[in-house]
Amino acid sequence: MLDINDLRVSVDGKPILNGLSLHVKAGEVHAIMGPNGSGKSTLAQVLAGRDSFQVDGGTVTYDGEDLLTQPAEVRARAGVFLAFQYPVEIPGVSNAYFLKAAVNAVRRHRGLQELDAMDFLKRVKSEMKAVGMKEEFLYRSVNEGFSGGEKKRNEVLQMTLLEPKLAVLDETDSGLDIDALKVVADGVNRLRAPDRALIVITHYQRLLDYIVPDYVHVLANGTIVRSGGPELAAELEERGYAWLAKAPEEQAKGVTT
Amino acid sequence: MSQVEIWQDQYRVRAQGLPGATLPWLVTLRERAMERFVAMGWPTRRKEDWHHTSLAFLEGQTFKVPMRGAAPPEESLMGRLREGGAGHWLVFVNGWFNAALSQIGSLPEGATVDTMPQALIGHAERVEAHYGSAEDGGSPAALNAALATDGAYVHLARGVAVEAPIHLVFIATIAEGASHVRNLVIAEDGAEATLVEHYLGTSATATLTNAVTRIHAGADSRITHLKLQQEAEQALHLASIDTQQGRGSVFNSHSLSFGARLARNDITTRFAGEHCETLFNGMYHVDGKRHVDHHTVIDHALPHGVSREYYRGILDGSARGVFSGRIKVAPGAVKSDAMQRADSLLLSRQAEADARPELEIYAADVKCAHGATVGQIDDDSLFYLRARGMDEAHARNLLTYAFAAEALARIGVAPLRNRARAALLARLPGGHLLEELTS
Numbered sequence: 001m002l003d004i005n006d007l008r009v010s011v012d013g014k015p016i017l018n019g020l021s022l023h024v025k026a027g028e029v030h031a032i033m034g035p036n037g038s039g040k041s042t043l044a045q046v047l048a049g050r051d052s053f054q055v056d057g058g059t060v061t062y063d064g065e066d067l068l069t070q071p072a073e074v075r076a077r078a079g080v081f082l083a084f085q086y087p088v089e090i091p092g093v094s095n096a097y098f099l100k101a102a103v104n105a106v107r108r109h110r111g112l113q114e115l116d117a118m119d120f121l122k123r124v125k126s127e128m129k130a131v132g133m134k135e136e137f138l139y140r141s142v143n144e145g146f147s148g149g150e151k152k153r154n155e156v157l158q159m160t161l162l163e164p165k166l167a168v169l170d171e172t173d174s175g176l177d178i179d180a181l182k183v184v185a186d187g188v189n190r191l192r193a194p195d196r197a198l199i200v201i202t203h204y205q206r207l208l209d210y211i212v213p214d215y216v217h218v219l220a221n222g223t224i225v226r227s228g229g230p231e232l233a234a235e236l237e238e239r240g241y242a243w244l245a246k247a248p249e250e251q252a253k254g255v256t257t
Numbered sequence: 258m259s260q261v262e263i264w265q266d267q268y269r270v271r272a273q274g275l276p277g278a279t280l281p282w283l284v285t286l287r288e289r290a291m292e293r294f295v296a297m298g299w300p301t302r303r304k305e306d307w308h309h310t311s312l313a314f315l316e317g318q319t320f321k322v323p324m325r326g327a328a329p330p331e332e333s334l335m336g337r338l339r340e341g342g343a344g345h346w347l348v349f350v351n352g353w354f355n356a357a358l359s360q361i362g363s364l365p366e367g368a369t370v371d372t373m374p375q376a377l378i379g380h381a382e383r384v385e386a387h388y389g390s391a392e393d394g395g396s397p398a399a400l401n402a403a404l405a406t407d408g409a410y411v412h413l414a415r416g417v418a419v420e421a422p423i424h425l426v427f428i429a430t431i432a433e434g435a436s437h438v439r440n441l442v443i444a445e446d447g448a449e450a451t452l453v454e455h456y457l458g459t460s461a462t463a464t465l466t467n468a469v470t471r472i473h474a475g476a477d478s479r480i481t482h483l484k485l486q487q488e489a490e491q492a493l494h495l496a497s498i499d500t501q502q503g504r505g506s507v508f509n510s511h512s513l514s515f516g517a518r519l520a521r522n523d524i525t526t527r528f529a530g531e532h533c534e535t536l537f538n539g540m541y542h543v544d545g546k547r548h549v550d551h552h553t554v555i556d557h558a559l560p561h562g563v564s565r566e567y568y569r570g571i572l573d574g575s576a577r578g579v580f581s582g583r584i585k586v587a588p589g590a591v592k593s594d595a596m597q598r599a600d601s602l603l604l605s606r607q608a609e610a611d612a613r614p615e616l617e618i619y620a621a622d623v624k625c626a627h628g629a630t631v632g633q634i635d636d637d638s639l640f641y642l643r644a645r646g647m648d649e650a651h652a653r654n655l656l657t658y659a660f661a662a663e664a665l666a667r668i669g670v671a672p673l674r675n676r677a678r679a680a681l682l683a684r685l686p687g688g689h690l691l692e693e694l695t696s
């Protein structure tokens with residue numbers, strides 16, 4: 001579903017991703033871990049279509065098509081979803097309007113009829129219940145004044161409403177209490193399906209107890225330095241990242257499955 | 258002959274026919290105002306308070322005052338205007354009251370809503386006391402004082418509250434037509450009212466509006482004033498709103514400027530009693546080569562006054578937006594509390610915003626804060642919306658709307674807020690896509 005080959009990305013001339021490769025098949029869940037500043041969010045944003053990053057080389061194909069040439073909104077409509085590490089506050093725009101516009105943009109693209117106000121409300125209220133959000137959050141401005149955890153729940157809400165094919169969750173677990181973590185994990189697990197793929201960026205083994213990944217990758221200095229199964233996460237939890245940097249000859253160049 | 262002299266000629270010809278032409282004080286005031294206009298001419302950039310807006314080009318342009326009753330607008334226009342708007346409606350066409358289009362409706366005891374010519378007959382003394390002087394304001398205000406043909410007169414006796422808004426609608430329909438309207442609002446102690454000044458035009462070629470509104474807000478009165486400027490693209494719009502506030506009064510001014518090729522708004526309030534409160538809330542949208550200038554003065558003449566001023570401008574094309582906000586705190590006006598913010602959103606590289614706070618603080622023990630920003634559409638927000646499937650144009654319009662929404666939210670009267678929102682959406686490309694937005 002997603003093939004990243006030798007991706008090189010920089011910002012203002014400063015290289016951030018240095019030849020990163022990753023292959024994700026439908027139905028799989030990949031976890032990406034790695035030290036702060038290693039390039040995890042950069043990768044996530046580049047996949048979602050942020051154009052402030054400069055792609056210096058490499059390819060990304062999604063469902064057999066070149067992803068990098070498509071604008072962010074086209075990718076979103078084609079099923080790519082990014083749950084932001086830092087969801088943006090948009091004062092003056094109600095969450096309800098935002099969610100409905102997003103849902104209908106995606107529905108239009110999929111040839112489905114747009115939801116009217118009634119149907120949308122029904123749908124969104126039931127999803128909000130599932131992610132433990134009170135209805136009042138519909139009528140507040142997008143993320144404005146939301147607590148860290150509330151913002152993350154709002155991201156999960158968007159994900160469940162948009163039913164993406166490829167979802168990238170960038171530290172959606174950070175700042176969540178235990179209950180919220182379960183809610184997020186439930187949301188993700190409900191979405192797991194043979195025709196969907198997930199990339200979960202996290203610093204914590206904890207989340208991976210709930211969302212058990214098929215593969216775990218370690219990103220350091222803009223490239224994947226180690227890949228393995230769920231046991232790699234446990235090892236990282238115990239040993240940190242330093243031992244990986246010391247054994248460059250062991251570095252894997254992504255996984256080929 | 259220069260334009261200034263043409264105006265003087267117009268004055269000589271018209272003076273006898275102006276309302277109240279038999280009132281000596283008014284005749285003297287007009288003579289003096291005309292002299293003052295001739296002496297000053299149209300403001301140029303060299304003039305104090307006009308550094309960013311020159312009207313020198315008006316020297317070469319001829320406007321004439323249309324006849325009363327000429328070229329009334331289509332009836333349907335009023336229907337659309339009044340839609341969903343309860344209230345008392347006075348309509349002026351090309352500077353003249355139009356009784357057929359107006360509907361003053363029933364008012365509570367002690368409230369008078371009439372035209373200036375009528376008020377000059379029935380309430381000459383009260384009008385005289387509040388009419389203003391030939392020396393007020395800049396030269397356009399002087400020209401208005403000399404030539405004003407018509408306008409609204411509102412008087413609220415002590416403690417009278419008019420619930421529904423009083424709408425004053427000014428429509429310019431005649432090419433090269435000049436409208437000089439002068440409105441007077443006198444709210445006695447404890448009175449309450451909401452006034453709307455709505456300017457629009459149907460002429461494809463230049464028109465000139467030169468309006469003056471004077472508001473006397475008595476002690477403990479509460480006056481909300483909303484101005485919605487939606488003149489035609491080629492219109493020139495000059496207007497001042499001058500308020501005197503009595504002790505404990507609350508005056509809220511909302512100025513929304515969307516139309517006209519050039520619009521200049523002078524909005525002033527003076528705290529003539531202690532414990533006054535005022536809100537100056539402004540928002541404008543300009544594009545193309547258009548120009549809008551808000552020149553505001555809040556005069557904390559006496560202690561314990563609170564003022565809040567927020568202006569937001571959206572500038573597109575090679576438009577120019579000017580905001581200058583003077584805050585005066587007189588010697589002895591202790592415990593004055595003033596805050597001012599001016600934020601501009603530039604939608605194009607050619608657009609230009611100037612925001613100038615002018616603080617004249619002559620008292621100690623006061624709070625006075627001000628800030629100004631000039632920015633563009635935020636990249637993070639834009640990306641967030643696009644990452645959710647919204648196309649770039651829709652996302653930009655949504656964020657532009659969101660920028661203005663803060664100013665809309667400050668309009669406390671819901672029907673007026675909705676009216677203001679509709680006016681804004683009508684200006685934004687793709688605005689209809691945003692109609693589902695609620696506050």
Ligand SMILES: Nc1ncnc2c1ncn2[C@@H]1O[C@H](COP(=O)(O)OP(=O)(O)OP(=O)(O)O)[C@@H](O)[C@H]1O
Nearest residue numbers: 011012016034035036037038039040041042043085
């Ligand atoms: N717009 C930018 N301008 C300059 N540097 C940037 C920019 N965006 C990212 N970087 C830099 O790129 C590097 C990678 O950042 P990124 O956000 O991808 O890290 P991360 O792995 O997600 O870290 P964290 O675990 O802290 O979230 C960092 O050194 C960061 O400072």
Ligand SMILES: [Mg+2]
Nearest residue numbers: 040041042085
């Ligand atoms: Mg990150």
